[in-house]
Amino acid sequence: MNIAQWLVRAAHDHPQAPALAWGRSVLHHHGNLARHVSAMGAGLWKLGLSPGDRVGLVMRNHPAYWESLLAIWYAGLVAVPIHSQLHPRELAYIFSDAGTPVVIAHPSTLSACEQAAAVCPEVRHVIDVASANYRRLAQVEPMAVVAREPSDLAWLFYTSGTTGRPKGVMLSHHNLRTMCGHYFADVDTIAVRDCVVHAAPMSHGSGLYALPHLAQAACNVVPESGGFDAQELFDLGTHWQGITLFAAPTMLKRLVEAPGDDPFSGLKTLVYGGGPMYVADIQAAMSRFGPRFAQIYGQGESPMSITVSPKAIHQDLHHPRRALRLASVGRAFVGLEVRVMNEQDQQLPVGEIGEVCVRGPVVMQGYWRNPAASAQTLRNGWLHTGDMGCLDKEGFLTLKDRSKDLIISGGSNIYPREVEEVLLLHPDVSEVSVVGHPHPDWGEEVVAFVVLRPQSLTQTAQTLHNLDEHCLQHMARFKRPKHYRVVSQLPKNETGKVLKTELRQLLHV
């Protein structure tokens, strides 16, 4: 079974329903999208590709992203969606590791792709989506959708490579189908006239959420800006109905802090995930936009699926453990098992902190051409996520920090997230990230990078003193930051994750 088969079904059942839009304009209904994609698939074959070959996609969010992804699957090929902001050297590494004879690029990424291709003999064609070459792909006789086995690869997802070279996570058609099942079971339902608006990168979670929408013949809407812009989203919210948005916590914060009081009327569900959501921030989001939030915790290796905190949990205002539940990432998706394990791979009891491990049919097939890393990460049949956390007796998982972010000071473990949660309760703090810094006596000491709200910038010394007082009232003395660095913004990657490695480097200069 090929996931592109869902397009054939949508075209059969709902040929006139909107399938792909750019801003407010519908570019394709399902009927003509299926025709277009079936021709593009044949066009890719004419370039000499055959089933199982990889095609790189390096572009900002654009309608051609969705056309290309579908055409790649239709033709039995494997998509390699890559962050659009990578350096040509990083692109070259991925092109040659994945072996991509064809790369599809956007005008904004074309030059980087061409530079990378120049040093990768395996890349034979770089196709700009704004070029005649791209349009010509669809000017051939259409093909039938190519049959695939459940374990055949659909998406080769490159990790961000924070611990060494990026690795290609192998996601099969069956993995992606299972991910959609999880969505329908635990996140939300989708109707034909609903849509997903891609404000977060389509090379990542937002692109994965195109799939449950395809399965229900709903529409994929790409904002004209190709990215995240709060005012543009509010505007789309007056045009489209039944909107789902996938957003990193930092994007949601920008939406909440956007000027005006736009109610974002078309928004049905905002699914957040990809990084820690602080309790103060989700509460602010709910007071501005109401009960429209769900959280997922996942990683490339277990796409969009480890735990989920559905809308019902967010809406359960009077639950005695509400604050703890909001601080958690929810419970395991129905289709998988989550355990917390120690370093010997033994299951830890409720309440103890260890590595979060996952087992189920959504888990990746392994890392591309990297049996050693695959065996290590999938040992004993469990995906070892590298995330630290603990389960409560009802199965709610609270994530601590990744093991490399844990601060050990004077022999005690300090989880940066706990310190960050406390600092964010203070009205002068807009954003914060806490890291450890080597210290001759203590091993490490706690340093907080803070983005202050404008009104407190004129009295920075007093504000920092107040923050220290605030910490003394809310946490053990040894956990409170010994130093503060006031910054105008935190360094983040394309998906909104704070780059703690860069913060640690700042402390060394």
Ligand code: AMP
């Ligand atoms: P990626 O593979 O790039 O999607 O990154 C996955 C990582 O992001 C996970 O291993 C977690 O460390 C983090 N992450 C994902 N979802 C959440 C969440 N809801 N809360 C906290 N961290 C998250």
